[in-house]
Amino acid sequence: MKPLKFIIGLCLGILILAIPFSQFQPSPVESLQTLAVQLDGRKKPLDTVARETVAQIHGRLRYQTNDGNQLDYLSTYLSLWFNDRDWNEEPFILFSYRPLKERVGLESGRKYFTFAELITSDLGSVVLSARQKQANEQDLSRDEREALTIEERLGLMLDTVGQNSLPLVPHPSQPKGTWVSIPETGQYYQPEVEQTLASNYDNLKSHFDSISILGQTGQQLQTELRQLSPQIYPSVKNLEREVNFYKLHPFGKAWILYAIAFCVMLIVLLFPTFDFYWGAIGIFTSGLLIQGYGFIERMQIAGRPPVTNMYESVIWVGFGVAAIA
Incomplete structure (x- = not known):
C-alpha cells in the first residue's frame, strides 16, 4: 500500500502542476514573445523584457487602463x-x-501615479539631494533611497514609451558584439535591410490590436532578423525555453506543493485514521522534482550555476534542505 499511496500523492502533485492547462497551449503571438533582445549583458526573449519592465515600473504583471481594459x-x-x-x-x-x-505633495492613500504627476511634484528636489549626497559619499535617508527608486522607474518608462531603440538587430559576426535597434541597422547591414525591418516594425505597430496579424508580422520580423546572422541569433529552442520557464513558474509551484504536503502531513499527525503519510511524501517529492527542474532550466537559460545572487542562493539552499529532509 505504501508505494501505491506514494504514487497517488505524486500524481496529485503532478496534476496540481498542470493547472491551469492553458499554460501548455501555444500563444498566438509566440513569435513576438520569442523575439531576441540583447539587454543586461545577455540575449533574452521579448517576453522576458516585457515581464521585467512591467514588473519593475508597475509592481504587478497586469494593468487596468484608464478606460477599464485589463x-x-x-x-x-x-x-x-x-x-x-x-x-x-x-x-x-x-x-x-x-x-x-x-513630503512631495502627492496623495498618500494612492499607490499608483501618472508620469505627469510625478514629474510635476517635488520629487525632483529629493532626487537632487540624494544625488548630491551620493557624490559626497554620504549616507542616504529612507526618503532619498525611495526617491531614487522612483527615478529609476521614471527613467525606464521614458526608455520604453514610444522608443524604437530596442536592440533587436544582431551583430553580423561577433557572438558578444553589440546589437543595435532597427533604425541603427545601417551600422551593420545594407540600407535595403534597414528598410525591410523598418517596414515590418511599422506593420507591428499598425496592427497592434489584431492578434492574428500581430503574430504573423512578428514571425516575419523574427525570420528576417535570424537570417541576418543565424550563427549569432539565439535558437528558437533556447528562446522558447525561457518563455516557458516563466509561464510554468516552477519555483512558485514548488512552494505550493510543499505547503500542501505539510498540511496533509499535519492532518495525518492529528488524525491517525487518515493514513496518507506516503501520499504526503509523494506530493512533497513532486515539489522537489519541479524545483529541481526549475534549477536545471534556469542554468540552461543563464548559462551558469544558479548561485550568483541572493535570490538564487536562498532558493538553492532551501532546495538542498528540503531534499535532505
Missing part, C-alpha cells in the same frame, strides 16, 4: 512600446512609500 504584461509592454495611448496620464508607476508621498 492588460497582461505583454500587452502592457507593447502598448508602452508602440505608445498607443497617453501614457503621461495613465496611473501606472508604483509609488508606495507614504512618508515620501506626503
